[in-house]
Amino acid sequence: MVASGRRRRVTIADVASHAQVSVTAVSKVIRNAYGVSPAMKSKVRTAIEELGYRPQAVARGMRGRTFTIGLVLPHIRNPFFADILDGLTAYLETTNYQAFMIQGGVTRKVERRAVDALVDRQVDGIIMVAPLAARARLEEVAKEKPLVVLARHERSPHYDSVYGDDEAGAELVVNHLIELGHRRVAHITHQDDSVARPGDLLHTIRSATYERVMTEHGLAAEIAVATSFYDEQGGYDGARELLGRTPCPTAIFAGADQAALGALAALHEAGLAVPADVSVAGYDNTHLAALPNIALTSVDQDGGEMGRAAGKLLLERVEGRTTPVRFTVTPSLVVRSSTAAPPSS
Amino acid sequence: MVASGRRRRVTIADVASHAQVSVTAVSKVIRNAYGVSPAMKSKVRTAIEELGYRPQAVARGMRGRTFTIGLVLPHIRNPFFADILDGLTAYLETTNYQAFMIQGGVTRKVERRAVDALVDRQVDGIIMVAPLAARARLEEVAKEKPLVVLARHERSPHYDSVYGDDEAGAELVVNHLIELGHRRVAHITHQDDSVARPGDLLHTIRSATYERVMTEHGLAAEIAVATSFYDEQGGYDGARELLGRTPCPTAIFAGADQAALGALAALHEAGLAVPADVSVAGYDNTHLAALPNIALTSVDQDGGEMGRAAGKLLLERVEGRTTPVRFTVTPSLVVRSSTAAPPSS
DNA sequence: CACTTTTTGGGTAACGGTACCCACCGTGAT
DNA sequence: ATCACGGTGGGTACCGTTACCCAAAAAGTG
Numbered sequence: 113m114v115a116s117g118r119r120r121r122v123t124i125a126d127v128a129s130h131a132q133v134s135v136t137a138v139s140k141v142i143r144n145a146y147g148v149s150p151a152m153k154s155k156v157r158t159a160i161e162e163l164g165y166r167p168q169a170v171a172r173g174m175r176g177r178t179f180t181i182g183l184v185l186p187h188i189r190n191p192f193f194a195d196i197l198d199g200l201t202a203y204l205e206t207t208n209y210q211a212f213m214i215q216g217g218v219t220r221k222v223e224r225r226a227v228d229a230l231v232d233r234q235v236d237g238i239i240m241v242a243p244l245a246a247r248a249r250l251e252e253v254a255k256e257k258p259l260v261v262l263a264r265h266e267r268s269p270h271y272d273s274v275y276g277d278d279e280a281g282a283e284l285v286v287n288h289l290i291e292l293g294h295r296r297v298a299h300i301t302h303q304d305d306s307v308a309r310p311g312d313l314l315h316t317i318r319s320a321t322y323e324r325v326m327t328e329h330g331l332a333a334e335i336a337v338a339t340s341f342y343d344e345q346g347g348y349d350g351a352r353e354l355l356g357r358t359p360c361p362t363a364i365f366a367g368a369d370q371a372a373l374g375a376l377a378a379l380h381e382a383g384l385a386v387p388a389d390v391s392v393a394g395y396d397n398t399h400l401a402a403l404p405n406i407a408l409t410s411v412d413q414d415g416g417e418m419g420r421a422a423g424k425l426l427l428e429r430v431e432g433r434t435t436p437v438r439f440t441v442t443p444s445l446v447v448r449s450s451t452a453a454p455p456s457s
Numbered sequence: 458m459v460a461s462g463r464r465r466r467v468t469i470a471d472v473a474s475h476a477q478v479s480v481t482a483v484s485k486v487i488r489n490a491y492g493v494s495p496a497m498k499s500k501v502r503t504a505i506e507e508l509g510y511r512p513q514a515v516a517r518g519m520r521g522r523t524f525t526i527g528l529v530l531p532h533i534r535n536p537f538f539a540d541i542l543d544g545l546t547a548y549l550e551t552t553n554y555q556a557f558m559i560q561g562g563v564t565r566k567v568e569r570r571a572v573d574a575l576v577d578r579q580v581d582g583i584i585m586v587a588p589l590a591a592r593a594r595l596e597e598v599a600k601e602k603p604l605v606v607l608a609r610h611e612r613s614p615h616y617d618s619v620y621g622d623d624e625a626g627a628e629l630v631v632n633h634l635i636e637l638g639h640r641r642v643a644h645i646t647h648q649d650d651s652v653a654r655p656g657d658l659l660h661t662i663r664s665a666t667y668e669r670v671m672t673e674h675g676l677a678a679e680i681a682v683a684t685s686f687y688d689e690q691g692g693y694d695g696a697r698e699l700l701g702r703t704p705c706p707t708a709i710f711a712g713a714d715q716a717a718l719g720a721l722a723a724l725h726e727a728g729l730a731v732p733a734d735v736s737v738a739g740y741d742n743t744h745l746a747a748l749p750n751i752a753l754t755s756v757d758q759d760g761g762e763m764g765r766a767a768g769k770l771l772l773e774r775v776e777g778r779t780t781p782v783r784f785t786v787t788p789s790l791v792v793r794s795s796t797a798a799p800p801s802s
Numbered sequence: 803c804a805c806t807t808t809t810t811g812g813g814t815a816a817c818g819g820t821a822c823c824c825a826c827c828g829t830g831a832t
Numbered sequence: 833a834t835c836a837c838g839g840t841g842g843g844t845a846c847c848g849t850t851a852c853c854c855a856a857a858a859a860g861t862g
Contacts, residue, residue: 119600123818134842139820147840170518170579171818174847178515180578188533188542188558197533201560210574212557213533215546229555233525233578234515255464344748373748380750403689403718405725468848479812484850492810516848519817 122165131159142167173234179209181426182230184216184223184240189343190370191398192415196241196262199419207427209236219305220244231256237426242314244306258429260422266312267438272425274439276413278314281443282321282365285393285411288445289363290329293453294391297326298336298361300350300371315342318367318395336361340371347374355382362390362454369394369401372408376450387452397446407448413441467510476504487512518579524554526771527575529561529568529585534688535715536743537760541586541607544764552772554581564650565589576601582771587659589651603774605767611657612783617770619784621758623659626788627666627710630738630756633790634708635674638798639736642671643681643706645695645716660687663712663740681706685716692719700727707735707799714739714746717753721795732797742791752793758786 124142128135133156140148141156148156159165169178183200185193197213204211214230216223223244230238237258243250251270253259259271266273289297299322302315310316319337326335336357338350347366351374354361364379366372372394376386384390394401397412421439428437469487473480478501485493486501493501504510514523528545530538542558549556559575561568568589575583582603588595596615598604604616611618634642644667647660655661664682671680681702683695692711696719699706709724711717717739721731729735739746742757766784773782 121818124820125818135819136821136842136844137840140841143820145821149840152841166573166577168579168818169577170515170523171847172820173515174519174818174849175820176847178578182557187539189536189539191534194532194534197560210559210578212527212559214555214557215542228511232511232514233523233555234513256466344744348748373745377748377750399689400718403693403722405722466848470848480849481812481814481851482810485811488850490851494810497811513848516817517850519819519848520850521817 121168122163124165124167127156127159127163127165130163131155177236177430178234180233180235181209181211181237181239181423181430182227182233182235183211183213184226184230184238184243185213186216186218186242186244188213188215190368190396191400192369192396193241195398195415196419196422199414199416199421200239200423201419202416203420203423209423209427211239211423216240216243218244220307224249227253236430239422239426244304244308246307247309247312258426260426260429262418262422263314264308264312265314265317266308267436269436272422272429272437272439274418274422274425274441275314276418276441276443278317278443279321281395281411281413281445282318283325284443284445285365285395285409286322286325288409288447289365289391289393289451290325290331292363292391292451294363295331295454296334296336296359296361297322297331297363297365298338298354299323300338300340300347300354300364300366300375302342302346302367302371303339304341315367322365342368343370344374344377347371347376348378349374351375351378352382355379355384360390363451364390364392366392366394369396369398369408369410372410372450373400373406376406376408386450389455391451391454393451401446401448407450409448409451410446411443412446413443417441466513467508469510469512472501472504472508472510475508476500522581522775523579525578525580526554526556526582526584526768526775527572527578527580528556528558529571529575529583529588530558531561531563531587531589533558533560535713535741536745537714537741538586540743540760541764541767544759544761544766545584545768546764547761548765548768554768554772556584556768561585561588563589565594565652569594572598581775584767584771589649589653591652592654592657603771605771605774607763607767608659609653609657610659610662611653612781614781617767617774617782617784619763619767619770619786620659621763621786621788623662623788624666626740626756626758626790627663628670629788629790630710630740630754631667631670633754633792634710634736634738634796635670635676637708637736637796639708640676640799641679641681641704641706642667642676642708642710643683643699644668645683645685645692645699645709645711645720647687647691647712647716648684649686660712667710687713688715689719689722692716692721693723694719696720696723697727700724700729705735708737708796709735710738712740714741714743714753714755717755717795718745718751721751721753731795734800736796736799738796746791746793752795754793754796755791756788757791758788762786 242263254270301319338353340346340350394410397410401408401410587608599615646664683698685691685695739755742755746753746755
């Protein structure tokens with residue numbers, strides 16, 4: 113009645129007395145545990161229905177599961193993350209689990225707080241997308257909760273990994289640009305607060321692959337890398353830096369679509385036409401890349417599939433699996449009109 | 458030791474025995490309740506420190522608060538939502554609370570599931586951004602948990618509202634376009650699964666204001682509205698529909714930046730130059746609008762401020778306030794080069 | 803100095819479920 | 833008729849924390 117005195121929730125005891133059975137019986141039915149007759153089952157089900165009972169996850173969590181999993185995203189500005197989330201959500205809809213999202217942010221400290229917050233709230237498992245933490249820290253986390261790591265090329269015995277084959281993807285892009293006739297292909301890469309092994313980070317793999325492929329084509333001397341961030345501002349800054357060098361590149365491979373958008377902006381501002389003067393390619397094939405006025409050549413990797421896989425692997429771990437599993441996605445190149453042969457000059 | 462037997466967490470009892478005090482004392486210290494001597498306080502603090510104790514939110518939730526609040530976003534594809542989330546997160550950092558995000562999706566059914574999931578997990582309060590639910594349903598939710606509704610112009614006695622002055626914002630845009638000399642100004646609006654009163658929905662307000670301002674300028678005959686969605690595809694479709702009409706508009710006011718991006722794409726595809734042939738304006742002033750190659754005229758409303766305000770109001774309610782509060786943000790127009798005088802033809 | 807009041811610390815019953823264990827029942831085999 | 837047994841239902845301790853209550857000690861009062 114009082115404003116602060118919110119309506120008391122229906123509990124398992126209410127259901128039990130309404131159905132004239134024991135609390136245990138109700139619990140068994142909702143967990144569909146062994147040892148309940150069909151008659152009991154339907155009697156309890158009816159009572160649950162009639163009272164609109166929903167078990168309180170928090171209370172369940174004290175003894176067992178909360179049916180909650182935590183998704184740690186660096187931020188929600190990258191549409192590619194939205195694809196991952198959608199895939200995960202779609203998968204979880206077939207289960208009793210719910211995913212909550214929390215921002216891992218741009219520093220390890222914030223990321224740690226986010227993970228701690230999830231652990232403190234007894235989630236049943238955690239999915240971390242492109243985490244900054246060192247591998248040792250991830251294994252710590254995995255010791256507390258089932259863990260799946262997305263977008264890092266690690267294989268730990270203690271958690272599962274889901275990632276795209278960034279080496280193959282980067283190779284597709286760089287080869288594409290070189291085949292078009294470009295020699296001065298530049299690259300925009302990312303640097304953050306991460307302390308993972310460089311070889312495990314997707315942006316490091318993309319940039320290392322860029323350098324390798326350039327070298328393999330005898331273009332080692334043309335290697336030009338701008339280090340900034342995988343976001344619009346980063347791409348803008350990176351492109352400006354590259355354009356300031358002499359000679360100026362005829363193609364830019366941005367390690368992410370978001371950065372590619374920033375690069376397009378910088379090129380526009382510099383009065384350079386795309387692709388007539390400079391070609392631009394990105395990575396992730398976000399839906400913005402498909403817009404006709406952007407028409408960005410990009411690497412497609414199925415984010416939805418990655419999210420789905422992560423959810424599936426995580427629940428397997430929640431159910432008890434302890435052997436590590438790795439799930440990889442093969443990328444493909446989507447050529448659009450932001451890339452073309454270099455100016456003939 | 459066993460793989461499934463994860464390390465037992467440090468509990469309040471461990472802290473108590475380590476500090477040689479009672480469980481009650483520890484509880485009092487972490488809640489900083491009344492009745493603890495400074496000596497006791499420091500003794501307990503040290504023990505907590507030494508054991509690395511963190512209270513388990515789930516257990517706290519059984520008696521009181523979980524220190525968790527739930528944020529229901531329709532989706533995470535709109536960068537404007539990211540601004541809101543950042544503002545909220547920044548505010549909550551000054552408190553003990555943590556926000557978890559969940560997708561409300563595009564249908565009322567999914568939204569309901571999301572809210573139920575939060576309630577079942579005993580969050581202390583809920584923030585819903587642009588909810589689809591009817592007002593009655595929102596009041597139901599508010600009966601269960603403290604609630605703040607963002608981006609809907611409702612004033613309920615049972616929850617708080619935070620929104621921008623969409624009437625003022627829309628007026629700014631339409632006036633701007635008319636002052637530039639446009640007469641055939643068209644509008645792209647949004648339609649979804651919502652069953653709120655039209656007058657409470659921001660997109661309805663924006664479109665109604667568009668019609669009102671047009672009429673006030675004697676342009677009632679020029680009113681042209683395409684109904685689709687506030688996203689890239691919706692803007693694309695809407696613009697194509699508008700371009701198919703005769704006479705074709707010289708300016709398009711898209712109700713959201715995301716839709717404006719789609720409109721830009723459609724115009725580009727149709728071979729029309731912006732702003733030479735057609736001017737385009739959006740709403741929300743997302744950071745994409747600021748990119749030089751997009752340079753979208755848009756309405757700025759401080760999403761971060763809205764998120765912060767929502768967090769503050771919600772915690773006030775959690776603390777016991779029951780009188781409704783309304784927080785509004787005054788928008789401002791940011792003119793960029795996507796709008797100019799109409800072709801002289 | 804006796805007596806009240808305040809301060810400080812602790813015991814313990816909840817909170818809402820789960821899961822272990824036990825009792826009962828009817829059946830089929832001996 | 834006795835016994836063992838799978839199937840079914842229920843009693844209850846426990847999960848980690850809070851908040852109510854009480855007791856003892858300390859401080860203040862006449």
